[in-house]
Amino acid sequence: MMIDETLIASLAIDDSEAESMLSAAFGTDVAGGDMESLLGGALAELEVGAILEGQVVGFAGDDVVVEVGLKSEGLVNKNEFDAPADIKPGDKVKVLLERLEGEHGTIQVSKRKADRLINWKRIIETAHEGDIVEGRVTRKIKGGLLVDIGVPVFLPASQVDIRRPGDIGEFIGRDVRAEILKIDEQRRNIVISRRKLIETERAEAKERLLSRIKTGDRVKGTVKNIADFGAFVDLGGLDGLLHITDMSWSRINHPSELVKIDEEIEVVILNIDEEKEKIALGLKQKEASPWEEIEARYPVGSKVKGSVVNIMSYGAFVKLEDGIEGLVHISEMSWTRRINHPSEMVNPNDEVEVVILEIDKNKQEISLGMKQTEVNPWELVSEKYPSGTIVEGTVRNLVNYGAFIEIEPGIDGLLHVSDISWTKKVAHPNEVFKKGDEVKCVVLEVDQDKQRISLGHKQLTEDPWANAIPGAYQPGMVVRGKVTKITNFGVFVELEQDLEGLLHISELADHKVENPQDVVKADDEVDVKILRVDTDERKIGLSLKRAQWGAVEEERAAAAEGGAPGGGAPSGEGPAKGGMGDHGAMGSDKIEL
Numbered sequence: 001m002m003i004d005e006t007l008i009a010s011l012a013i014d015d016s017e018a019e020s021m022l023s024a025a026f027g028t029d030v031a032g033g034d035m036e037s038l039l040g041g042a043l044a045e046l047e048v049g050a051i052l053e054g055q056v057v058g059f060a061g062d063d064v065v066v067e068v069g070l071k072s073e074g075l076v077n078k079n080e081f082d083a084p085a086d087i088k089p090g091d092k093v094k095v096l097l098e099r100l101e102g103e104h105g106t107i108q109v110s111k112r113k114a115d116r117l118i119n120w121k122r123i124i125e126t127a128h129e130g131d132i133v134e135g136r137v138t139r140k141i142k143g144g145l146l147v148d149i150g151v152p153v154f155l156p157a158s159q160v161d162i163r164r165p166g167d168i169g170e171f172i173g174r175d176v177r178a179e180i181l182k183i184d185e186q187r188r189n190i191v192i193s194r195r196k197l198i199e200t201e202r203a204e205a206k207e208r209l210l211s212r213i214k215t216g217d218r219v220k221g222t223v224k225n226i227a228d229f230g231a232f233v234d235l236g237g238l239d240g241l242l243h244i245t246d247m248s249w250s251r252i253n254h255p256s257e258l259v260k261i262d263e264e265i266e267v268v269i270l271n272i273d274e275e276k277e278k279i280a281l282g283l284k285q286k287e288a289s290p291w292e293e294i295e296a297r298y299p300v301g302s303k304v305k306g307s308v309v310n311i312m313s314y315g316a317f318v319k320l321e322d323g324i325e326g327l328v329h330i331s332e333m334s335w336t337r338r339i340n341h342p343s344e345m346v347n348p349n350d351e352v353e354v355v356i357l358e359i360d361k362n363k364q365e366i367s368l369g370m371k372q373t374e375v376n377p378w379e380l381v382s383e384k385y386p387s388g389t390i391v392e393g394t395v396r397n398l399v400n401y402g403a404f405i406e407i408e409p410g411i412d413g414l415l416h417v418s419d420i421s422w423t424k425k426v427a428h429p430n431e432v433f434k435k436g437d438e439v440k441c442v443v444l445e446v447d448q449d450k451q452r453i454s455l456g457h458k459q460l461t462e463d464p465w466a467n468a469i470p471g472a473y474q475p476g477m478v479v480r481g482k483v484t485k486i487t488n489f490g491v492f493v494e495l496e497q498d499l500e501g502l503l504h505i506s507e508l509a510d511h512k513v514e515n516p517q518d519v520v521k522a523d524d525e526v527d528v529k530i531l532r533v534d535t536d537e538r539k540i541g542l543s544l545k546r547a548q549w550g551a552v553e554e555e556r557a558a559a560a561e562g563g564a565p566g567g568g569a570p571s572g573e574g575p576a577k578g579g580m581g582d583h584g585a586m587g588s589d590k591i592e593l
Contacts, residue, residue, distance in 0.1 A: 048097055051114050056091040066093055066109060070100075074109035081111065094118065119150030124185060131180050133192060137171045145171060147178070147192060159193035162202075205237025210274055217269045218286070223259045231255045233267060233281055240279035242267060247283045249290050249323025251309055258283070290323035291364050298324075298356050298366065303373060308350045316342045318354055318368055326366030328354060335371045335378065336410020345370070381411060382446045385453065389443040390460070395433050403429040405439055405455055413453035415441055422458045422465065423538075424498040465535045469499065473530050473540060478547045483524045486516050493528055493542055501540035503528055508544050519544070 054068035063075040064087055074095060078084035096117060099108035127133065135149030144156040145168055155178060157168050165171075178192035179200070213219060213235075221233035221240065230243040247258050259265060271280040298304060298320065306318035306326070315329040333345045346352060355372035359365075385391060385407070393407040402416040420426045433439060441455040462468070473479070473495065481493035481501070490504040503526075508519045520526060528542040 048099060050097045051094055051117060052097055052109070053092060053094050054109075056087060056089050056093060058089060064093075066095055066111075068095065068097075068107070068109065070107055072106045074107045076109060076111045116151050120188060123150060123190070124183070127180060127183070129180050129183055132177060132197060133180060134175060134177045136175050137173060140169045140172060144168070147176060149190075149192075151188075151190070153190040153192050155192050155194060159195045162195055162198055202237050206277070207237075209235055209237040210272070210277075213269055213272065213279075215269050215272060218266055219269060220264060220266050221281075223261050223263045223265060226255050226259065226261060228254065231259050233265065235279065238277060238279060240267070240269075240281040242281040242283060246270065246281065246285065249284045249287070251317075251319070251325060284323075290321060291361060294324070294361055294366075295359055298359065300356050300358065302356050303353060304356065305351060305353050306368075308346045308348055308352060311342050311346065311348060313341060316346050318352060320366070324366070326354065326356070326368040328352075328368045328370050332357070332367075332369040332371055334410070335374065335376050338410075377411065378448055378451045381453065382448050385443045385446060387443055387445060390440065391443060391455070392438060392440045395435050395437040395439055398429050398433065398435065400428060403433050403439075405441060407453070411453070413441065413443070413455040415439070415455040415457055419444070419454075419456040419458055421498060422461070422463050464499075465538050469540075470533050470535055473501075473533055475530050475532055477530045478527055479530065480525060480527050481542075483520050483522050483526060486520070486522060488516075491516050491520055493526065495540070499540075501528070501530070501542040503542040503544055507531070507542065507546065510545055 052068040054066040054074065056064055057067045057073065058065040060075060062078050064078060064081070066074045066076055068074055076093070076095060078087070081087055093111060094114045095109035095111050096114040097107065098110055098113070101107070133149045133153075135147040135153070137155070138146045138148050138152065140146075141154075144154055144158075145160065146152045147155050155176070158164065159178075159181070160168050160171065176194050177197060178194040179197040180190060181193045181196070182189075182191045184190070219235055221235040223231050224234045224239060225232040228244075230241055230247070232239045233242050242255070242259070244252065244255050247255060252258060265283070266286070267281040267283055268285040269279065270282045270285065273279070304320055306320045308316050309319045309325060310317040313330075315327050315332075317325050317327055319325050328342075328346075330339055330342050333339055333342065337345075339345060352370060353373050354368040354370055356366065357369045357372070358367040391405075391407045391413070393405040393413065395403050396406045396412060397404040400417075402414050402419075404412045405415055406412050415429070417426050417429055420429065420432055426432055439457065440460060441457050442459040444454040444456045444459065446453050479495055481495045483491055484494045484500060485492040488505075490502055491508070492500045493503050494500050503520075505513055505516055508516060513519055526544055527547045528544050529547040531541040531543050531546070533540050
């Protein structure tokens, strides 16, 4: 018989005690010499892989000494026991025989493997596909997790949860419940699904939930997910959406300001769509709406103070109280200042005084005004600048139709292009002015309702067409001028600065002229006779050929026409009215207003 002296010494027992233990274990007299025959018979019946029932007889370091009735004891590491601290001599334990002759002459046994075989047999006999099992996740492997339900089973990553987690490793060490998807007895393989179990349980819970809740109910739920637009709350079988607009009567920028993931909250059922299985939830509805009796607290026209909470390109939002905000549109910020962005007037958290302009209770909107807290300067403009007042201002802007003149801070008047000059036709105000010029004008009209002031520049002087031009330029006079513009119907001649007359093509020469440039060129100085001065149309008709005829030809022409000298060209040679008839010519494109 082989005896492990070291093992016996570690057990701290004497020989007599050892013999007594062996006799008790094998039920015979070891000292009588029957041990060899006993062991020989036992070994003959055992095979590697058999499950033996043994008894704890002691400890050797980190190992537990287990007596299984063979010629030597087996050693089982403490880690193979569920509660190593509770092990004591005499405890019964089942082990798997791995080798009859291990290291140091001991047999090699395993409690963990025996447990797995026993559990596998039990599971095969009792469990079926579709059954619910519970176990602890032990580790992460390729494609999923290993779960110990008595034997290791495989939980695929796709079956861990309804929404696949970012890291399935977070389940390691957790106890989970799952449904058996497949049992492969030959390969000793079991696949389970936690997701399917959750779906089944949620479907049942969903039916129970929808059958017992109604709009207006208050229910408790757990926040499962948070997005920019709101939070999803698990009501126990179905998720409801708590939209950000239904979280608080006050302004919030993100749902995370009020709720946290896995937080239990009480919400109000706002709407139930059973067909789409959607539930709308509310948090602010647990409290009375601050918009009730809003008109009584904030009558239109009243002045109130508030805090700027948000600034947009079109205006600023002002908080009047919790849950009540109004909009000050950019157009309602100043009577006179030209504001490009509200930030020029206010900053976040500024306390401002505003006037209630309008309340829309249904839309929960309030229109506010800042400029209304001050006197409207336009109410004084008509008194301060009556028609005929001469003012001086600065050219602030130039547009196609005129110039805007600032006559005082924030008060602009429009100088229309037609009111710049009596005689010069101005196509664009930049021909006369530039930004920043100091200009003197006359107030023509004040429209207080439209907040407009009409200005005139030419009105600073008398209209030359009233007296000056008719007195200086009379029919029959020969004057010298400069060719400024040549057209297909005639030539414009500048008689003095900003004053032109029309020399019609029929008045260029006695012969028929096809092209005016055959007779005159630009910048030529010519002597012309004044045929007609039309003060109503502001036109002067000129003739080159009549200035060249001389007295004899003039008298002959007058006699032939039956009129006085200077009365016009021979019959049939030109248009009526001294070259200013209905032939399409304007007389002067620079003085036509």
